Amino acid sequence: MLNQPSPLQLIQDEFLTQRRIRLFVKRDDLIHPQISGNKWRKLKYNLQAAKQQQQKRLLTFGGAYSNHIAATAAAGKIFGFETIGVIRGELVKPLNPTLSIALELGMRLVSVKRKAYRQEKTEIAAGLQNELGKCYVIPEGGSNTLAVKGCAEIIAEISEQLGGELPDYICVSCGTGGTAGGLVTGLNGMSLLKVYPALKGDFLKDEINSLIWEAVEKKYNNWQLVTDYHFGGYTKWNQELIDFINTFYKKFSIQLDPIYTGKLFYGVWNDIEKGKFKDGSTIVVIHTGGLQGIAGFNQRFGDLLQFNMEM
Numbered sequence: 542m543l544n545q546p547s548p549l550q551l552i553q554d555e556f557l558t559q560r561r562i563r564l565f566v567k568r569d570d571l572i573h574p575q576i577s578g579n580k581w582r583k584l585k586y587n588l589q590a591a592k593q594q595q596q597k598r599l600l601t602f603g604g605a606y607s608n609h610i611a612a613t614a615a616a617g618k619i620f621g622f623e624t625i626g627v628i629r630g631e632l633v634k635p636l637n638p639t640l641s642i643a644l645e646l647g648m649r650l651v652s653v654k655r656k657a658y659r660q661e662k663t664e665i666a667a668g669l670q671n672e673l674g675k676c677y678v679i680p681e682g683g684s685n686t687l688a689v690k691g692c693a694e695i696i697a698e699i700s701e702q703l704g705g706e707l708p709d710y711i712c713v714s715c716g717t718g719g720t721a722g723g724l725v726t727g728l729n730g731m732s733l734l735k736v737y738p739a740l741k742g743d744f745l746k747d748e749i750n751s752l753i754w755e756a757v758e759k760k761y762n763n764w765q766l767v768t769d770y771h772f773g774g775y776t777k778w779n780q781e782l783i784d785f786i787n788t789f790y791k792k793f794s795i796q797l798d799p800i801y802t803g804k805l806f807y808g809v810w811n812d813i814e815k816g817k818f819k820d821g822s823t824i825v826v827i828h829t830g831g832l833q834g835i836a837g838f839n840q841r842f843g844d845l846l847q848f849n850m851e852m
Protein backbone atom coordinates (compact mmCIF):
# COMPACT_ATOMS: atom_id res chain seq x y z
CA MET A 542 0.00 0.00 0.00
CA LEU A 543 2.89 2.38 0.74
CA ASN A 544 5.55 2.95 -1.87
CA GLN A 545 8.64 2.81 0.34
CA PRO A 546 11.45 3.51 0.09
CA SER A 547 10.27 6.32 -2.15
CA PRO A 548 12.31 6.68 -5.35
CA LEU A 549 15.39 8.89 -5.52
CA GLN A 550 15.17 10.37 -9.00
CA LEU A 551 18.11 11.92 -10.81
CA ILE A 552 17.18 15.06 -12.72
CA GLN A 553 18.98 15.40 -16.01
CA ASP A 554 19.23 18.84 -17.51
CA GLU A 555 21.73 20.92 -19.43
CA PHE A 556 21.45 23.66 -16.80
CA LEU A 557 22.70 21.23 -14.13
CA THR A 558 25.37 19.59 -16.30
CA GLN A 559 26.89 22.98 -17.11
CA ARG A 560 27.24 23.68 -13.41
CA ARG A 561 28.47 20.17 -12.63
CA ILE A 562 25.59 19.66 -10.18
CA ARG A 563 24.07 16.24 -9.53
CA LEU A 564 20.50 16.85 -8.43
CA PHE A 565 18.17 14.17 -7.11
CA VAL A 566 14.56 14.45 -6.04
CA LYS A 567 13.46 12.28 -3.13
CA ARG A 568 10.00 11.42 -4.39
CA ASP A 569 8.09 11.20 -1.13
CA ASP A 570 5.12 12.52 -3.11
CA LEU A 571 4.85 8.98 -4.46
CA ILE A 572 4.57 7.25 -1.06
CA HIS A 573 0.78 7.16 -1.17
CA PRO A 574 -1.82 9.05 -3.24
CA GLN A 575 -3.57 10.47 -0.17
CA ILE A 576 -1.01 10.29 2.63
CA SER A 577 1.87 11.57 0.60
CA GLY A 578 5.15 13.32 1.20
CA ASN A 579 6.05 14.40 4.68
CA LYS A 580 2.50 13.59 5.81
CA TRP A 581 3.16 9.86 5.97
CA ARG A 582 6.53 10.43 7.63
CA LYS A 583 4.91 12.59 10.31
CA LEU A 584 1.84 10.45 10.90
CA LYS A 585 3.51 7.04 10.95
CA TYR A 586 4.67 6.97 14.59
CA ASN A 587 1.69 9.03 15.75
CA LEU A 588 -0.65 6.39 14.33
CA GLN A 589 1.37 3.69 16.05
CA ALA A 590 1.22 5.56 19.36
CA ALA A 591 -2.54 6.11 19.01
CA LYS A 592 -3.03 2.36 18.39
CA GLN A 593 -0.82 1.47 21.36
CA GLN A 594 -2.83 3.80 23.57
CA GLN A 595 -6.00 2.16 22.20
CA GLN A 596 -7.31 5.50 21.06
CA LYS A 597 -10.21 5.49 18.64
CA ARG A 598 -10.09 9.09 17.44
CA LEU A 599 -7.53 11.45 16.00
CA LEU A 600 -8.03 15.16 16.49
CA THR A 601 -5.95 17.70 14.62
CA PHE A 602 -5.84 21.27 13.35
CA GLY A 603 -5.39 23.01 10.02
CA GLY A 604 -6.42 25.65 7.50
CA ALA A 605 -9.14 25.10 4.92
CA TYR A 606 -6.65 23.89 2.29
CA SER A 607 -4.38 21.98 4.67
CA ASN A 608 -2.47 19.01 3.31
CA HIS A 609 -2.22 17.71 6.86
CA ILE A 610 -6.01 17.74 7.32
CA ALA A 611 -6.49 15.83 4.06
CA ALA A 612 -3.81 13.28 4.97
CA THR A 613 -5.10 12.76 8.52
CA ALA A 614 -8.61 12.14 7.18
CA ALA A 615 -7.22 9.51 4.78
CA ALA A 616 -5.03 7.92 7.45
CA GLY A 617 -8.04 7.66 9.77
CA LYS A 618 -10.08 5.94 7.09
CA ILE A 619 -7.31 3.51 6.17
CA PHE A 620 -6.08 2.69 9.66
CA GLY A 621 -9.45 2.64 11.42
CA PHE A 622 -9.64 5.87 13.44
CA GLU A 623 -12.44 8.40 13.64
CA THR A 624 -11.03 11.80 12.71
CA ILE A 625 -11.84 15.31 13.82
CA GLY A 626 -10.42 18.28 11.97
CA VAL A 627 -10.46 21.67 13.68
CA ILE A 628 -10.49 24.12 10.81
CA ARG A 629 -9.24 27.72 11.04
CA GLY A 630 -12.06 30.09 10.02
CA GLU A 631 -15.44 29.49 8.44
CA LEU A 632 -16.42 26.38 6.51
CA VAL A 633 -17.39 28.15 3.30
CA LYS A 634 -20.02 26.26 1.26
CA PRO A 635 -19.66 24.61 -1.15
CA LEU A 636 -16.67 23.09 0.57
CA ASN A 637 -13.37 23.37 -1.28
CA PRO A 638 -11.80 20.17 -2.69
CA THR A 639 -9.61 19.60 0.41
CA LEU A 640 -12.47 19.78 2.88
CA SER A 641 -14.89 17.89 0.60
CA ILE A 642 -12.47 14.99 0.44
CA ALA A 643 -11.81 15.10 4.18
CA LEU A 644 -15.56 14.98 4.78
CA GLU A 645 -16.01 12.11 2.32
CA LEU A 646 -13.30 10.23 4.16
CA GLY A 647 -15.38 10.55 7.31
CA MET A 648 -13.64 13.46 9.05
CA ARG A 649 -15.80 15.54 11.34
CA LEU A 650 -15.04 19.18 10.53
CA VAL A 651 -15.24 21.76 13.30
CA SER A 652 -14.85 25.38 12.34
CA VAL A 653 -13.19 27.74 14.83
CA LYS A 654 -12.85 31.53 14.61
CA ARG A 655 -9.38 32.61 13.54
CA LYS A 656 -8.47 34.36 16.78
CA ALA A 657 -9.54 31.44 18.97
CA TYR A 658 -7.74 29.07 16.61
CA ARG A 659 -4.51 31.01 17.07
CA GLN A 660 -4.74 31.33 20.83
CA GLU A 661 -6.77 28.50 22.28
CA LYS A 662 -5.86 25.18 20.69
CA THR A 663 -5.47 23.38 24.03
CA GLU A 664 -8.85 24.59 25.26
CA ILE A 665 -10.50 23.72 21.94
CA ALA A 666 -9.09 20.18 22.06
CA ALA A 667 -10.19 19.77 25.69
CA GLY A 668 -13.72 21.02 24.91
CA LEU A 669 -14.08 18.65 21.97
CA GLN A 670 -12.84 15.70 24.02
CA ASN A 671 -15.42 16.49 26.69
CA GLU A 672 -18.08 16.43 24.01
CA LEU A 673 -16.89 13.56 21.80
CA GLY A 674 -14.70 11.39 24.02
CA LYS A 675 -10.96 11.00 24.37
CA CYS A 676 -8.87 11.76 21.31
CA TYR A 677 -5.25 11.37 20.25
CA VAL A 678 -4.31 14.99 19.57
CA ILE A 679 -1.89 15.80 16.76
CA PRO A 680 -0.71 19.43 16.49
CA GLU A 681 -1.21 21.66 13.46
CA GLY A 682 0.93 20.50 10.55
CA GLY A 683 1.49 17.22 12.40
CA SER A 684 4.78 18.44 13.86
CA ASN A 685 5.68 16.82 17.16
CA THR A 686 8.46 14.59 18.48
CA LEU A 687 7.07 11.50 16.77
CA ALA A 688 6.87 13.41 13.49
CA VAL A 689 10.53 14.35 13.88
CA LYS A 690 11.37 10.67 14.41
CA GLY A 691 9.46 9.70 11.24
CA CYS A 692 11.07 12.42 9.10
CA ALA A 693 14.56 11.45 10.33
CA GLU A 694 14.13 8.14 8.49
CA ILE A 695 14.29 9.94 5.14
CA ILE A 696 18.04 10.33 5.65
CA ALA A 697 18.75 6.61 6.10
CA GLU A 698 16.76 5.90 2.93
CA ILE A 699 18.69 8.48 0.93
CA SER A 700 22.01 7.16 2.18
CA GLU A 701 21.11 3.63 1.20
CA GLN A 702 19.96 4.79 -2.23
CA LEU A 703 23.25 6.63 -2.74
CA GLY A 704 25.25 3.52 -1.90
CA GLY A 705 26.03 4.52 1.68
CA GLU A 706 26.96 8.13 0.87
CA LEU A 707 25.17 11.31 1.83
CA PRO A 708 24.76 14.25 -0.55
CA ASP A 709 26.56 17.56 0.07
CA TYR A 710 23.22 19.29 0.47
CA ILE A 711 19.65 18.37 1.28
CA CYS A 712 16.96 20.95 0.56
CA VAL A 713 13.47 20.99 2.02
CA SER A 714 10.45 23.23 2.30
CA CYS A 715 9.23 24.37 5.69
CA GLY A 716 5.94 25.39 7.33
CA THR A 717 5.92 24.31 10.95
CA GLY A 718 9.45 22.88 11.01
CA GLY A 719 8.84 19.22 11.87
CA THR A 720 10.18 17.89 8.59
CA ALA A 721 13.31 20.01 8.74
CA GLY A 722 13.80 19.06 12.41
CA GLY A 723 13.58 15.39 11.50
CA LEU A 724 16.06 15.73 8.67
CA VAL A 725 18.54 17.50 10.97
CA THR A 726 18.33 14.73 13.56
CA GLY A 727 18.65 12.07 10.84
CA LEU A 728 21.74 13.80 9.46
CA ASN A 729 23.25 13.91 12.94
CA GLY A 730 25.79 16.55 11.99
CA MET A 731 26.55 15.44 8.41
CA SER A 732 25.90 17.29 5.11
CA LEU A 733 24.22 20.71 5.02
CA LEU A 734 20.44 21.04 5.21
CA LYS A 735 18.99 24.09 3.48
CA VAL A 736 15.50 24.88 4.71
CA TYR A 737 13.26 27.02 2.46
CA PRO A 738 10.33 28.45 4.48
CA ALA A 739 7.04 28.85 2.61
CA LEU A 740 6.20 31.76 4.88
CA LYS A 741 7.78 34.99 6.08
CA GLY A 742 9.75 35.47 9.25
CA ASP A 743 12.73 33.76 10.81
CA PHE A 744 10.88 32.54 13.93
CA LEU A 745 11.19 29.12 12.32
CA LYS A 746 14.80 28.92 13.43
CA ASP A 747 13.66 28.72 17.07
CA GLU A 748 10.78 26.39 16.23
CA ILE A 749 13.07 23.94 14.46
CA ASN A 750 15.69 24.11 17.21
CA SER A 751 13.12 23.37 19.86
CA LEU A 752 11.61 20.45 17.89
CA ILE A 753 15.14 19.02 17.56
CA TRP A 754 15.83 19.55 21.24
CA GLU A 755 12.57 17.89 22.30
CA ALA A 756 13.36 14.91 20.10
CA VAL A 757 17.06 14.28 20.76
CA GLU A 758 18.28 16.90 23.26
CA LYS A 759 20.99 18.11 20.90
CA LYS A 760 21.88 21.26 19.00
CA TYR A 761 23.15 21.16 15.42
CA ASN A 762 24.77 23.77 13.20
CA ASN A 763 24.71 21.97 9.86
CA TRP A 764 21.49 23.59 8.69
CA GLN A 765 20.35 27.02 7.60
CA LEU A 766 17.19 28.86 6.64
CA VAL A 767 16.98 30.29 3.12
CA THR A 768 14.42 33.05 3.52
CA ASP A 769 14.45 34.52 -0.01
CA TYR A 770 11.71 32.43 -1.60
CA HIS A 771 8.47 32.83 0.36
CA PHE A 772 6.98 35.01 -2.43
CA GLY A 773 5.50 37.48 0.06
CA GLY A 774 4.25 34.97 2.62
CA TYR A 775 2.25 31.83 3.17
CA THR A 776 -0.07 31.03 0.21
CA LYS A 777 1.27 34.07 -1.68
CA TRP A 778 2.44 33.50 -5.24
CA ASN A 779 3.12 35.29 -8.51
CA GLN A 780 3.08 34.45 -12.21
CA GLU A 781 6.80 33.69 -12.22
CA LEU A 782 6.25 30.92 -9.69
CA ILE A 783 3.34 29.49 -11.71
CA ASP A 784 5.42 29.58 -14.91
CA PHE A 785 8.26 27.81 -13.14
CA ILE A 786 5.95 25.04 -11.86
CA ASN A 787 4.37 24.54 -15.30
CA THR A 788 7.75 24.46 -17.04
CA PHE A 789 9.18 22.07 -14.45
CA TYR A 790 6.29 19.70 -15.09
CA LYS A 791 6.72 19.90 -18.88
CA LYS A 792 10.44 19.15 -18.59
CA PHE A 793 10.53 16.51 -15.88
CA SER A 794 6.92 15.27 -15.47
CA ILE A 795 7.07 16.12 -11.78
CA GLN A 796 4.16 18.06 -10.31
CA LEU A 797 4.93 20.72 -7.71
CA ASP A 798 2.43 22.53 -5.53
CA PRO A 799 2.31 26.34 -5.33
CA ILE A 800 2.44 26.57 -1.51
CA TYR A 801 5.51 24.52 -0.57
CA THR A 802 7.38 22.48 -3.15
CA GLY A 803 7.00 24.99 -6.01
CA LYS A 804 8.70 27.68 -3.93
CA LEU A 805 11.37 25.23 -2.80
CA PHE A 806 12.34 24.04 -6.28
CA TYR A 807 12.19 27.60 -7.63
CA GLY A 808 14.55 28.62 -4.81
CA VAL A 809 16.95 25.74 -5.36
CA TRP A 810 17.06 26.40 -9.11
CA ASN A 811 17.77 30.09 -8.53
CA ASP A 812 20.39 29.36 -5.89
CA ILE A 813 22.16 26.97 -8.27
CA GLU A 814 22.18 29.73 -10.87
CA LYS A 815 23.57 32.20 -8.31
CA GLY A 816 26.36 29.77 -7.43
CA LYS A 817 25.15 29.13 -3.89
CA PHE A 818 25.93 25.42 -4.16
CA LYS A 819 29.51 24.23 -4.51
CA ASP A 820 30.59 23.37 -8.02
CA GLY A 821 30.56 19.60 -8.51
CA SER A 822 28.24 18.95 -5.58
CA THR A 823 25.35 16.54 -5.07
CA ILE A 824 21.99 17.91 -3.94
CA VAL A 825 18.91 16.01 -2.83
CA VAL A 826 15.67 17.98 -2.86
CA ILE A 827 12.84 16.47 -0.83
CA HIS A 828 9.47 16.38 -2.58
CA THR A 829 7.14 16.68 0.41
CA GLY A 830 3.93 16.20 -1.59
CA GLY A 831 1.10 18.71 -1.16
CA LEU A 832 -0.39 17.89 -4.55
CA GLN A 833 -3.90 17.54 -3.16
CA GLY A 834 -3.92 21.34 -2.78
CA ILE A 835 -3.60 21.93 -6.53
CA ALA A 836 -7.30 21.30 -7.23
CA GLY A 837 -8.31 23.96 -4.68
CA PHE A 838 -5.71 26.39 -6.01
CA ASN A 839 -6.89 25.97 -9.59
CA GLN A 840 -10.50 26.32 -8.51
CA ARG A 841 -9.74 29.62 -6.78
CA PHE A 842 -7.43 31.14 -9.34
CA GLY A 843 -8.57 29.70 -12.68
CA ASP A 844 -6.63 26.60 -13.73
CA LEU A 845 -3.23 28.25 -13.59
CA LEU A 846 -1.40 25.02 -12.95
CA GLN A 847 -1.49 23.09 -16.17
CA PHE A 848 -0.98 19.46 -15.57
CA ASN A 849 -2.91 16.31 -15.53
CA MET A 850 -4.79 16.32 -12.25
CA GLU A 851 -4.93 12.56 -11.87
CA MET A 852 -3.07 11.52 -8.74
Ligand SMILES: Cc1ncc(COP(=O)(O)O)c(C=O)c1O
Binds near residue numbers: 578609716720
Ligand atom coordinates in the same frame (compact mmCIF):
# COMPACT_ATOMS: atom_id res chain seq x y z
C1 LIG B 1 3.55 19.67 1.04
C2 LIG B 1 4.21 20.21 2.25
N1 LIG B 1 5.54 20.43 2.21
C3 LIG B 1 6.19 20.93 3.26
C4 LIG B 1 5.52 21.24 4.42
C5 LIG B 1 6.28 21.81 5.55
O1 LIG B 1 6.48 20.85 6.53
P1 LIG B 1 6.68 21.29 8.04
O2 LIG B 1 5.35 21.79 8.52
O3 LIG B 1 7.08 20.03 8.70
O4 LIG B 1 7.72 22.33 8.07
C6 LIG B 1 4.13 21.04 4.51
C7 LIG B 1 3.38 21.36 5.73
O5 LIG B 1 3.28 20.57 6.62
C8 LIG B 1 3.47 20.50 3.40
O6 LIG B 1 2.14 20.28 3.41
